[in-house]
Amino acid sequence: MPSLIIEASEDAFFYQFQYNENMTDSPHKILVVDDEPQILKVLQAYLEKEGYKVVTATDGKQALEVYSNENPSFVILDLNLPRIDGLEVCREIRRDSSVPILMLTARVEEVDKLIGLELGADDYVVKPFSPREVVARVKTILKRVNANVIKGEIIQAGKIKIDLGQHTVLLDDRSIELTPTEFQILVILASNPKRVFSRLQIMEHAQGDAFEGYERTIDAHIKNLRIKMEPDPKNPAYIQTVFGLGYKFDTVE
Numbered sequence: 001m002p003s004l005i006i007e008a009s010e011d012a013f014f015y016q017f018q019y020n021e022n023m024t025d026s027p028h029k030i031l032v033v034d035d036e037p038q039i040l041k042v043l044q045a046y047l048e049k050e051g052y053k054v055v056t057a058t059d060g061k062q063a064l065e066v067y068s069n070e071n072p073s074f075v076i077l078d079l080n081l082p083r084i085d086g087l088e089v090c091r092e093i094r095r096d097s098s099v100p101i102l103m104l105t106a107r108v109e110e111v112d113k114l115i116g117l118e119l120g121a122d123d124y125v126v127k128p129f130s131p132r133e134v135v136a137r138v139k140t141i142l143k144r145v146n147a148n149v150i151k152g153e154i155i156q157a158g159k160i161k162i163d164l165g166q167h168t169v170l171l172d173d174r175s176i177e178l179t180p181t182e183f184q185i186l187v188i189l190a191s192n193p194k195r196v197f198s199r200l201q202i203m204e205h206a207q208g209d210a211f212e213g214y215e216r217t218i219d220a221h222i223k224n225l226r227i228k229m230e231p232d233p234k235n236p237a238y239i240q241t242v243f244g245l246g247y248k249f250d251t252v253e
Contacts, residue, residue, distance in 0.1 A: 060084025
């Protein structure tokens with residue numbers, strides 16, 4: 001089974017060679033990591049057509065080297081990589097960065113997707129996929145990040161201070177590093193203390209229209225938030241489970 005879907009036979013060449021007079025310089029540099037040359041070639045063409053600068057890597061070791069040297073603002077990461085597995089690459093990036101990560105995976109088991117999300121990936125696309133879908137996911141995630149910068153608002157919820165403009169979170173003056181998706185989920189919950197949100201509502205607010213995953217992916221992001229925020233993640237005080245309904249935020253004065 002091919003790993004890529006092209007909507008029309010000439011589509012890839014159109015994206016590679018068409019000159020787009022409306023293309024503008026983008027501040028976003030995207031690292032695309034995949035060991036299949038055709039996937040790299042087509043995704044690079046589609047992304048560059050949208051104005052993004054693209055750097056590539058074909059294995060996990062090279063991915064970490066390129067990431068370190070190029071400092072991209074977005075990573076598209078295949079999980080099945082030679083030399084260093086994509087999950088380990090994700091883990092290494094997350095040690096010191098909250099850069100958005102979109103996983104590419106041929107793994108159909110739900111547990112494999114959840115592992116990637118629990119390691120800090122923001123979203124995933126299952127192979128075979130359409131390049132247009134990948135571009136749509138990138139735009140959606142970056143739109144959320146950019147929207148927070150434009151708003152420049154401060155959310156104060158008990159001991160937690162969320163700066164939308166700076167994309168920072170302070171808990172008792174302690175800085176908490178969150179991925180874009182984790183940050184967006186926290187913003188949704190903290191903006192509405194005590195209100196119960198279903199998984200579907202959180203997913204729609206945090207991921208947008210381009211997201212076609214399943215509701216349980218929210219649980220992985222909530223788990224990460226609790227590990228980073230809660231004194232006792234197994235007995236959460238801030239992000240509480242409302243059994244049978246979803247989650248709510250408590251200010252914990």
